[in-house]
Amino acid sequence: xxxxxxxxxxxxxxxAGILAGLVGGGVIFTPVLFAVYGxxxxxxxxxxxxxxxxGLFCTGLAAxxxxxxxxxxxxxxxxxxxxxxxxxxxxxxxxxxxxxxRPWYDAALFRLLFAAVLLVVVVRIVGERTLEAxxxxxxxxxxxxxxxxxxxxxxxxxxAVGVGGGVxxxxxxxxxxxxxxHRAVGTSSATIVLISALSTVAYFLLGVGTGxxxxxxxxxxxxxxxLLLAGPAVLGAxxxxxxxxxxxxxxxxxxxxxxxxxxxxxxxxxALP
Numbered sequence: 001x002x003x004x005x006x007x008x009x010x011x012x013x014x015x016a017g018i019l020a021g022l023v024g025g026g027v028i029f030t031p032v033l034f035a036v037y038g039x040x041x042x043x044x045x046x047x048x049x050x051x052x053x054x055g056l057f058c059t060g061l062a063a064x065x066x067x068x069x070x071x072x073x074x075x076x077x078x079x080x081x082x083x084x085x086x087x088x089x090x091x092x093x094x095x096x097x098x099x100x101x102r103p104w105y106d107a108a109l110f111r112l113l114f115a116a117v118l119l120v121v122v123v124r125i126v127g128e129r130t131l132e133a134x135x136x137x138x139x140x141x142x143x144x145x146x147x148x149x150x151x152x153x154x155x156x157x158x159x160a161v162g163v164g165g166g167v168x169x170x171x172x173x174x175x176x177x178x179x180x181x182h183r184a185v186g187t188s189s190a191t192i193v194l195i196s197a198l199s200t201v202a203y204f205l206l207g208v209g210t211g212x213x214x215x216x217x218x219x220x221x222x223x224x225x226x227l228l229l230a231g232p233a234v235l236g237a238x239x240x241x242x243x244x245x246x247x248x249x250x251x252x253x254x255x256x257x258x259x260x261x262x263x264x265x266x267x268x269x270x271a272l273p
Contacts, residue, residue, distance in 0.1 A: 013229040017236025030055040030162040043212040053203025053220035055162030058230040060196025062237040069241035070186025077187045085194025087151025095159035096202040111271035114161040115264040121167040122257045164192035
């Protein structure tokens, strides 16, 4: 990796961290890593699982910083985050082993699936009304059946496309479990820490002994590249989390939606023959 590429990676990490703190997810890490491994000529059979595993490693670090900041402001429902995070475990294990590691899950399919996930989330976010006026008695009361379903969905998305699950968690927490937007973002960040940790372990175990990986990779988790990206992201996440409590919630939703559309369009373009 050249000096310029390293600098650009750090800048991308800073931006991704700000976004992670602002909207409770690390959606930028995956496309950045996918592009980096393309430039580094990582073999096609390794590129996708390495991108997913390393992306989740980065997302977990940034989400941890964001979650701490939100928790200090009382914007994290710890019981809900724990319940949903643990509920994701089975989905993470199954998807990482039975889907992502298969030869048919190639770069083009990965791009299209990731783009589809983003566009579905955009439709949900744009169509939502904010629920900030929801009463304290309704907001933040865990419904364990819903937590199980949300955890399974978030774990599936995380393990398949390498985004900590925030694209599922924020709309689900805000709309289905009636959390105010700032609390939904904070609880999403805390949940993502658990989902990312489970997923990182799964991809480490899945890639042990596989050839064609970068020198600092442990299984399908590239610690070297991941830290270059996640280091600045940890700093950015602190600023993003602080900013999330200073802007109107509709701007959080629309900023997230706009970015998701841009990323989805770029991925679809790259998947075209």
